[in-house]
Amino acid sequence: MAQQVSGVVARGKGRPVGIETIVVPDPGPGEAVVRVQACGVCHTDLHYREGGITDDFPFLLGHEAAGVVESVGEGVTEVAPGDFVVLNWRAVCGQCRACRRGRPWYCFATHNAARKMTLADGTELTAALGIGAFAEKTLVAAGQCTKVDPAASPAAAGLLGCGVMAGLGAALNTGSVGRGDSVAVIGCGGVGNAAVLGARLAGAARIIAVDVDERKLATARQLGATHTVDARAGDPVAAVRELTGGFGADVVIEAVGRPETYEQAFYARDLAGTVVLVGVPTPEMRLELPLLDVFSRGGALKSSWYGDCLPSRDFPMLIDLYLQGRLDLDAFVSETIPLTDVEEAFGRMTRGEVLRSVVEF
Known part of the structure; x- marks a missing residue:
């Protein structure tokens, strides 16, 4: 059954973002719904808001995220409800020429969820990097979920989803x-x-x-x-x-x-x-x-x-190093903020006042 949650939406080029009601459908084959616990504010989200990536407004922003799998669709075996995961935008296909050559970190056909999240009026949303995690819950391809040790701080772990991993x-x-x-x-x-x-x-x-x-x-x-x-x-x-x-x-x-x-x-x-x-x-x-x-x-x-990373290989290893005290991911979390403060966080990021503001749910 579809769920309604709050999320940060960019409706037009250069316009301030706002909090809107998001409709998250049940996961289809190969998909998962994730309850987001934390999501970093990245320059890429600002590029989306400014129309610097595509003009497929409205955008559901946010992509540097960690959370817990809530439900999965048919055929999903790599993750299960209750798993703590870091979201990634390199869900490798396993079939393209890079994957067949044993170089999946160059995958040319990474995939996203086939079903679309929408606004309450049915308008389809474009999820930033196929993730859209400035929301209480999001729908992604199961391959975008990388299971890691749940002892990690969600605010720190989620940053592996983009900038820190890069x-x-x-x-x-x-x-x-x-x-x-x-x-x-x-x-x-x-x-x-x-x-x-x-x-x-x-x-x-x-x-x-x-x-x-x-x-x-x-x-x-x-x-x-x-x-x-x-x-x-x-x-x-x-x-x-x-x-x-x-x-x-x-x-x-x-x-x-x-x-x-x-x-x-x-x-x-x-x-x-x-x-x-x-x-x-x-x-x-x-x-x-x-x-x-x-x-x-x-x-x-x-x-x-993306740091030529392979999430299934690199994320668990880096989280283990973090938990051993050998990789200071916490140093990148300059502040934690509520969902309502994303627009102000863009300003602090642009002025160089933070490494990362992180939305916590």
Whole structure:
């Protein structure tokens, strides 16, 4: 039987979001209804509100979430009612060319729930990243539910659903940071500071955090940066080189998503080093680099999609590290807020006052 819950809806480009009644249908085959316990406020939600992803308004926002499975549809075996899960937007299909090649973290056909949640008047909603978790309950594909240890804090665990996983994975998966490596991270918001934490977890010897905001650099030091660079004070490329014996870093992670900072990352790496782009650019941005420099410097230029994560593999492992005290996910929870405060949280996020505001239900 369909249920009515409260959720945060964006009805038009640039318009403030509001709380509305959401109709959540019973799960169909391969689907699950999840009672949401916590959901982070991510830049991606703001991009949806601003029409920067699609124009399929109205949107049911929210996607960095954890909660408890309430019911499942026909054929669901991977999760059951009562399971504590982190929601993800990479429900791998198992059939596409990436999956068949044994690389499901690149799955090209990830899937969402077939049934639609609606407004009370029947208007179909577009769920952010196929999740829509700024709501008391949400309908997702069962493959979007990753079972983890229920001892974890929902507010911290849910952040693996997007930004924190993107940063951790940029270091651990895409960048393949190894013991003794030097790493520079350009841009130390939530994703960049997660990359700092990932580099520390991987055993990097030197972790250089670069930003223009001293508050973010202070957090980077807390999470494991051995050195920080204020990019307002001089050339960050020269600073990274000076801190790495004149050579540049083995891995440079660009977590801003702008041509200027990508160029800095390109020249701040050592010969045969790796650049990882995890910051999300906008469609109009263009990059110009001398092709001879691309050739002569060697190494690898990579883009990191969702930290190249495989939720079924990575989420349980990272939650175990969190519960062991080896992965400080709590550091990313700047504040917990009620559902009614999402619009104000967008403002604090834009001003750089928080790593993550987290809605708790």
